[in-house]
Amino acid sequence: ATGLTSVCDAGLGKDTIGLIEKMQGEGSLKMRINAMVADDGKNTEYYFQLGKIKTEHLNVRTIKVYADGALGSRGACLIQEYSDKPGHRGFLLHDTAYFRTIAEQCYEHGYQMSTHCIGDSAVRFMLKIYGEVLKGKNDLRWRIEHCQVVHPDDISLLSKFSVIPSVQPTHATSDMYWAEERLGKDRIHSAYAYNDLLRQNNFIAFGTDFPVENISPVYTFYA
Numbered sequence: 001a002t003g004l005t006s007v008c009d010a011g012l013g014k015d016t017i018g019l020i021e022k023m024q025g026e027g028s029l030k031m032r033i034n035a036m037v038a039d040d041g042k043n044t045e046y047y048f049q050l051g052k053i054k055t056e057h058l059n060v061r062t063i064k065v066y067a068d069g070a071l072g073s074r075g076a077c078l079i080q081e082y083s084d085k086p087g088h089r090g091f092l093l094h095d096t097a098y099f100r101t102i103a104e105q106c107y108e109h110g111y112q113m114s115t116h117c118i119g120d121s122a123v124r125f126m127l128k129i130y131g132e133v134l135k136g137k138n139d140l141r142w143r144i145e146h147c148q149v150v151h152p153d154d155i156s157l158l159s160k161f162s163v164i165p166s167v168q169p170t171h172a173t174s175d176m177y178w179a180e181e182r183l184g185k186d187r188i189h190s191a192y193a194y195n196d197l198l199r200q201n202n203f204i205a206f207g208t209d210f211p212v213e214n215i216s217p218v219y220t221f222y223a
Contacts, residue, residue: 002216006032008207010114010145011064013038014046024057032057036064036114039102048109062112064145065102066093068122071148071175071182076119079151083184090119099126103133107140114143114166120151120190127157134161143205146171149183149191158200165197168209169223 012020012035023029035058037043044063053060068090069075074082077090099115106113113130117123123144130142139162147165158165172179172192180188198204208220 002218004031004215004217006034008034008036010036011038012036013040014043017058017060021053021055021058024055030057032059034059034062036062037111039063039065044102044105048105048111052110061110062114062143063102063106065099065113065115067099067115067117067126068092068119071118071179074182076149077122077125078119078149078183079121079124080187082182083187084181089121092122092125096125096129099129100132103129106142107133112141112143114145116145118146118148120149120154120187123147123150124154127154127161127163130163131157131161134163136161138162146209147197148175149187150193150197152190155193155196155200158197162201164203164205165200166205166207167194167197168207168213168220169194170208170213170219173219173223174213 017035017037020029020033020035037047037060047060068077074085074088075090077092080089082088103113115126117126126144134140134142141164143164143166145166147167148171157163179191183191194204206220208215208217213219
């Protein structure tokens with residue numbers, strides 16, 4: 001109905017992915033799906049052992065990881081405190097060892113790592129771990145999902161380690177009514193900076209972030 005013939009679905013368990021594969025095999029599900037595996041230990045262990053899946057309709061080769069929360073709820077991890085909540089900087093969802101282990105496993109098994117990072121501290125943290133594993137230019141296409149707030153000192157790391165900024169532009173039009181309250185008048189210029197992100201590798205990935213945002217890609221291109 002909105003013109004989509006294929007989708008990326010980020011963070012699925014093996015039972016759901018198995019159901020998708022079964023329905024595609026039967027012909028009852030015709031949508032092409034890039035299914036990102038949820039970073040639950042049982043899921044990652046299963047697919048690392050199984051290896052990547054690539055059929056005409058299904059692509060399984062990515063692990064979806066969450067580094068921090070959302071900006072609206074003040075769960076995004078920021079380098080400096082929230083402008084509208086002194087003393088609070090958000091939080092990371094796991095410790096360093098957790099993220100480093102997944103990164104090393106993804107690299108070893110040829111899986112793409114795709115990490116939810118909203119705040120500039122989360123972006124800095126994950127780019128450091130990515131860099132330690134990737135070590136330099138590559139074509140593994142690891143991703144930072146959302147990349148909403150990126151410190152100017154860190155943005156070049158996307159280019160240095162060939163990391164894809166995967167953004168959902170309607171976040172900017174949805175958040176524009178309150179984002180500056182969270183970040184302040186100076187830091188807001190380092191947020192939703194899609195042209196700066198594009199210039200790092202000369203490409204950028206777009207998405208709708210449905211069901212959080214509207215599924216129509218027209219809203220994405222408009223934003």
